[in-house]
Amino acid sequence: MNFTRRQFLGAAPAALAGAAQALRADPLGMPVGCQVYPVREALAKDFEGTLRELAAIGYRTIEMCSPPSYAEFRPLASLTATQMRRTIEGAGLRCESCHYNFRELKENLDERMAFAKELGLKQMVLSSFGLRAEATLAEYKQAAGELNRLGERTQKAGFQLAYHNHNNEFKELEGVLIYDELMRQFDAKLVKMQFQVAVISLGFEAATYLAKYPGRFLSLHLADYSTAEKKAVPVGAGVVDWKKLFAAAKTSGVQNYFVEMDLDAMKASATYLHKL
Numbered sequence: 001m002n003f004t005r006r007q008f009l010g011a012a013p014a015a016l017a018g019a020a021q022a023l024r025a026d027p028l029g030m031p032v033g034c035q036v037y038p039v040r041e042a043l044a045k046d047f048e049g050t051l052r053e054l055a056a057i058g059y060r061t062i063e064m065c066s067p068p069s070y071a072e073f074r075p076l077a078s079l080t081a082t083q084m085r086r087t088i089e090g091a092g093l094r095c096e097s098c099h100y101n102f103r104e105l106k107e108n109l110d111e112r113m114a115f116a117k118e119l120g121l122k123q124m125v126l127s128s129f130g131l132r133a134e135a136t137l138a139e140y141k142q143a144a145g146e147l148n149r150l151g152e153r154t155q156k157a158g159f160q161l162a163y164h165n166h167n168n169e170f171k172e173l174e175g176v177l178i179y180d181e182l183m184r185q186f187d188a189k190l191v192k193m194q195f196q197v198a199v200i201s202l203g204f205e206a207a208t209y210l211a212k213y214p215g216r217f218l219s220l221h222l223a224d225y226s227t228a229e230k231k232a233v234p235v236g237a238g239v240v241d242w243k244k245l246f247a248a249a250k251t252s253g254v255q256n257y258f259v260e261m262d263l264d265a266m267k268a269s270a271t272y273l274h275k276l
Contacts (some may be wrong), residue, residue, distance in 0.1 A: 002067045002234070024166060026245045026273060026276075029275050030257065032058060033059060033061035033062060033063060034061075034266055035259070036054075036063065037260065038075060039263055039266075040070075041072065043073070043076070044072060044073060044074075044075040046242070047087060050092060051087065051088060052092075055268060056092050057080050057095050059093065059259075061093060061256060062258075063097040063099065063125075063258045068108075069103070069104045069268075081118060084119060096122045097122060097219060097256065097258075098121055098125065099232055100112060100127065101128070102129055105124075105130050106150065108154060111244065112124070113154065113157045113159060117158070123160050123255075123256075125163070125164050125218075125219070126162070126164060128166060129143040129147075137173040137174050140178055147161070147186065148186060155190055162194045162219065163194065165199070166196060167201075171215075179209070185239075192216060192253065194219045194220065195217055195219060196260075197220060197240060198223040200224070200225045205238070205245075206220065207244045207245045210254075211248045211251070211252070214251045215248070215251075216252065216253065218254070218255055220254055220256075222260065224236065224259065225240070226238045227239050232265070234268035234269045235259060235261075235269035236268075236269065236272030236273075237272075242276060
C-alpha cells in the first residue's frame with residue numbers, strides 16, 4: 001500500500017495516540033518493567049539480543065544489577081555507561097534503577113554514582129545488607145544507620161536510595177518484625193523501600209505494608225504465588241490481589257515496578273499486566 005507524505009504525517013499522531021493510550025492502560029499509568037537478574041546468563045552472552053527479546057515481550061523498562069559486583073553480570077563490566085545506555089535505549093527500553101550490594105556502596109559510592117549518572121539512573125537500590133542468617137536486631141539497626149548515611153550522599157548527587165527486602169526481613173527478632181524495625185530506623189526521605197511482593201509465600205501481603213507506610217515506597221518487585229502448588233507462578237495466576245495492590249501503590253509513592261521471574265513467567269506476566 002502506498003502512502004502520500006500527507007497521509008503518513010496524518011497517520012503519525014494517531015499512532016502516537018494509540019501508543020500513549022496503551023501506556024495509560026498499564027497499572028498506575030506506568031510502563032511495565034522487569035528486573036534482569038532472572039535472565040542474567042542470557043544477558044551476559046547476548047546483551048543486545050536479550051534486551052530486544054524483553055522489549056518484544058512487552059517490557060518498556062528494566063532494572064539492572066551492578067556489573068562490577070555481580071559475578072553473573074561481570075562480562076558487561078567492559079561496557080562504558082554510555083555504551084550500555086545506548087544499547088538499552090536502542091532496544092526500545094529505559095533504565096532508571098539498578099541493584100547494588102552493600103560493600104560496593106560503602107567502598108565505591110562515588111565511582112558508582114558517576115557511572116549511574118552517565119547511565120541515566122534516578123534510583124540506586126541496595127539489594128541486601130548481606131547479613132548472616134543469625135544476625136541480631138542490633139546488627140540490622142547498625143546496617144540501617146549506615147544506609148541512612150549513604151542516602152545523604154546519594155540524595156545530594158540526585159539519586160534516590162532504596163532498600164530491597166527478601167524473606168529474612170519478615171521474621172521476628174526480640175518480638176519485633178525485622179521489616180517494621182527497619183522502617184523505624186530508615187530516614188523516610190533518604191532511604192525509600194522496594195517491596196518484594198514474593199513474600200506473599202510467607203503470608204505477608206504487599207498492599208498491607210503499602211497502606212501501613214504511605215509515601216515510603218519507591219518501587220515494587222512483582223511475582224505471584226500459588227498456595228495450592230506451593231510455588232511461584234506468573235503475575236495474575238496466583239493469590240495476590242493485584243487490583244488491591246496497585247490501588248494501595250497509588251498512595252505509597254511507587255514510581256515503577258519490575259517483574260522478577262523466569263522468562264516464561266515474564267511473558268505471561270507482561271500479558272496480564274497490560275490487560276489489568
